[in-house]
Amino acid sequence: MEYLPQIVFAIALIIGVGYFARNVKRIKRNINLGRDEDVSDNKSQRWKNMTMIALGQSKMVKRPIAGILHVIVYVGFVIINIEVLEIIIDGLTGKHRIFSSAGTIYDVLIASFEILAFLVLVAVIVFWLRRNVIKLKRFLSSEMKGWPKNDGNIILYFEVVLMCLFLTMNATDLQLQLNGAEGYANAGSFPVSQYLLPLFDGLSNATLIAIERSAWWLHILGILVFLNYLYFSKHLHILLAFPNTYYGNLKPKGQFGNLEEVTNEVKMMMDPNVDPFAAPPEGAEAAVPAKFGASDVQDLSWVNLMNAYSCTECGRCTSECPANQTGKKLSPRKIMMDTRDRLEEVGKNIDANKGEFKDDGKQLLGDYITNEELWACTSCNACVEACPISIDPLNIIMQMRQYLVMEQSAAPMELNNMMTNIENNGAPWPYNQMDRLNWKNE
């Protein structure tokens, strides 16, 4: 019986981490449904980007208020996790505050955790006010109704509860230390939770221990639950921001990739030595004609799909989008949310059909993202620039336009006219190429 708490703890830890690992595998499988894209180049620049943008939050602080509050929560999250390490070791070994032998260093650590916990609480409350009271425009768009709105708030509630439990645990511990209770040796410095002591005034040691233990257990169980909430939430960014910034685009933003399949065909067309009526070489029949552009998540690259899982729906992209600012339906954030939703749907389909995708009569184009949204884009890159973790919604929009034009000939009439003009006279307007230099004499 003596070991019961440790056994319970170990089981909780295994379930929590195990279930999370299962979901990580699922995310990896889903991301790999995307087509291959080689991003193995330029490793040093990539590490630099990850260090600056994800670790260093360089793009977050471009909007100072949200940025600085975010840095507090982020630093708090990272540093308070040292405490979680202690909690896990304590839980498995049945010890209490195992790091306390570090003496002064321990005091400093606990004190900094407490101060950060308090700052995190303040930041999270401001975040909640921004979402629910101040009602910032970017949190009210149509794609933010329902689950995305609730998700945002649930994360904040989680953080409030976890921080309160942490401080309660420390406050009761301190009271027990002051009371000289057995097992509660003097350890740590409590610059914040000392102010909570009046709340526990006059309670017996037994009650205090019950509160301290409950807070301790709920805190660590809460963290395990939160860990497993990530998969269902926009909050996955706390992990995926790192690979996402690492694999982010390194080329000039204006450079759109040239489709290789098209290059091959164009080369054939331009090569005077190619016989258009020649029989295909032996074995070439098996080659499936390439699909140009993207109509569903499997046509997108794995980086696009990782982008979709990384998006935390902050809406900076949408608030900078010229189309969205002027009331058009396009919202770059929605493009990312739709991509993730559809990818999840495809993933569930695969799980339900023994590892194979069964056509469900749906696709990303049409069922999630409409042509109207795609045609409203000015390709200005404002969304790409705004994203704090290097997500590229424009890349997805362009691939879907390619599908619309090259597979479906579904461009708006005026664009078809423009393209016909380019084809016939080398300019988007109906002018004769032979008149190109007329301006010289006008």
Next chain:
Amino acid sequence: MSDLLKVPTMAEFMAAGKQPEVLFWVGCAGSFDDRAKKITKAFVKLLNKSNVEFAVLGTEESCTGDPAKRAGNEFLFQMQAVTNIEVMNAYEIKKIVTACPHCFNTIKNEYPGLGGTYEVMHHTQFLKSLLNDGRLTIEGGEYKGKRITFHDPCYLGRANNVYEAPRDLIRKLDAELVEMKSCKSRGLCCGAGGAQMFKDAEPGNKEVNIERTEQALETKPEIIAAGCPFCNTMMTDGVKNKEKEGQIAVMDIAELIANAQDL
């Protein structure tokens, strides 16, 4: 005036057995659009004044394919690109300057993968280099002390991180450069990019160029400076929509520099 313009073609250079210092890629707007043609001429005047040995492709130039690519027609884009690259490689072109950020971006970034690698400069960068080399002088003239705001073209700014060359030139005019609330990397699009120039906008509550013009008007400018023929059109329309065309001119930077010297 126009008979003073010297605009040699690559074919003429080739016939004379010479190679120009730079190819001026005029672009479709610069060749055909009435407003943009004025920008082309202003830039040529500056090239002539600075004794730059340049050439144009003339009737051998064709659309870079940018609007086709942004519209999703990769086929048409690559057909255009390969054709243009063939022409330019045959002339052994090394350096290109253009007054259109869309041509600039496409030739600079998207042609190398298709066999066309050149040093490509936007005309503001090129003018800046002429200034640095002492080949071009800039004087304020009629623009001295005027309030000028610069609208960043997306394909020059965000797309290629060129923010300073146009601003440096405006400062050289002794003008008062005032920034809009969204500028440089956060500059708002004029609404023409991504092939939007050639179609009506999707339903919404405002046109993008009106939104951008309002931002420009907030700076109380006397001149809105542009560096792109399409932005120029959009901003000009925006100013007309606000019935301010009497007070506020939309001008390309090349035009400002040329006009200041009465070229």
